Amino acid sequence: MATSSAVVARRPQSRFKYALFSLLGLIYALFSLLGLMFLFVLWNNERFIIDHAHPDWTYYFPVRYLLIPHGLGGLTALLIGPLQLSSRFRTKHVRVHRIMGGFYIGGITLAATMGSYIATVHSSAPLRVFTYVTAITWLLCAWTALASVLKGNYQQHRQWMIRSYAVTTLFVTARVVLAVPIIQRLGAGASAQVLWTLLVLSLVFTEFGLAWRSIFGGRPASRVVAAS
Ligand code: HEM
Numbered sequence: 001m002a003t004s005s006a007v008v009a010r011r012p013q014s015r016f017k018y019a020l021f022s023l024l025g026l027i028y029a030l031f032s033l034l035g036l037m038f039l040f041v042l043w044n045n046e047r048f049i050i051d052h053a054h055p056d057w058t059y060y061f062p063v064r065y066l067l068i069p070h071g072l073g074g075l076t077a078l079l080i081g082p083l084q085l086s087s088r089f090r091t092k093h094v095r096v097h098r099i100m101g102g103f104y105i106g107g108i109t110l111a112a113t114m115g116s117y118i119a120t121v122h123s124s125a126p127l128r129v130f131t132y133v134t135a136i137t138w139l140l141c142a143w144t145a146l147a148s149v150l151k152g153n154y155q156q157h158r159q160w161m162i163r164s165y166a167v168t169t170l171f172v173t174a175r176v177v178l179a180v181p182i183i184q185r186l187g188a189g190a191s192a193q194v195l196w197t198l199l200v201l202s203l204v205f206t207e208f209g210l211a212w213r214s215i216f217g218g219r220p221a222s223r224v225v226a227a228s
Helices: 002-008 012-044 055-085 087-092 094-122 125-150 154-168 170-179 188-217 221-227
Strands: none
Touching: 012 055, 012 170, 055 087, 055 094, 055 154, 055 170, 087 094, 094 125, 094 154, 125 154, 125 188, 154 170, 154 188, 170 188
């Protein structure tokens, strides 16, 4: 009885700490999962880069030099992103955060423009359309994040950076999902639909993640105003 009343009467401060630790745990779990998925993608999709007997080497051979800036730009954004999103790192190393932010935006700009060019000269029509839309979304999110911070709007900056990173992670999530046997059985013709679904879901879940605290986290702002 004493225990249950202690739980019910948990102070707002300890409730906040509990929520914060749960959120941090979830974020660490998500980034660890992303790291494991990235290793899987390196082995499953990208080993043609060193194994030239792999059929993918023949497929990518005509655009091999275009893939280098595209891949390096995307990889820069993929690796820098988690560090940029860490509040602890950001507050401790503001200068490094700004420099790496420049590399992040530059990486996305290079990867998105090169990706669009590669799609134009090399990819199938459905993949081409998907690439253009994704590239525009990717650039829009990253450049809006930059414009927000230049205006001193840090909340918008954080939110647009998170949205841009959701698009960045598509490189990993798309290849993992397309490798799932049940999805593979749908055939190569279904991959464009799978990619569109992933793009929409990534953006919707990101919006949900950004909004959940203001929806479920505490008292709505209007009630707080009314109560005070
Ligand atoms: C972390 C970010 C990214 C990295 C590291 C990356 C890297 C690569 C690599 C290594 C390839 C060749 C091997 C493969 O397809 O697996 C590739 C292909 C390609 N990527 Fe990316 N990419 C990234 C994000 C994107 C995004 C967001 C787009 C869309 C805007 C895109 C568009 C393309 C296109 C169109 C191809 C050629 C596919 C084909 O013709 O079959 N990439 N990318």
